[in-house]
Amino acid sequence: MSIRKAIPGLVLSSSEVAALVADRVRPQRLAEDDVFPAITYRLIINQHEHSIDRSSGIGEATLRLTAWSDRFEQADQLADLLRDAFDDWDDGYAGPDNDFIECLTLTSDFDEVVAPNADGSDESAYAISSDFEMRYQERHPAGL
Secondary structure (H helix, E strand, O other): OOHHHHHHHHHHOOHHHHHHHOOOEEEOOOOOOOOOOEEEEEEEEEEEEEOOOOEEEEEEEEEEEEEEEOOHHHHHHHHHHHHHHHOOEOOOEEOOOOOEEEEEEEEEEEEOOOOOOOOOOOOOOEEEEEEEEEEEEOOOOOOO
């Protein structure tokens, strides 16, 4: 039961984004063999609402989506597609564990600083991050 499982499907629900990244949507960091462009995601803050005796089943999180490419222009294009697809988004998305993402709102975006390669190669990466406030409903395990 983790809202994190729903995020790749949500991101790939945008056909424009999916056309650029295929299935390269990863938690926190890229896989070693990933090619560009690609997207990473992470929850910066994840808060859970509670009543006096139990969870309300409502969560609010700051979701960071980072667009990666070996060319700045492509990273910028992908970041624009993410912002266009998910700023003020309220279409709803049901994840694989029946967690339900209700809405997203863009709060900030910024260029990431990517350190040079340790091996001294000329390969470089460009990263542009966008933070979204996300509201979702959590599925409760049976019996709770």
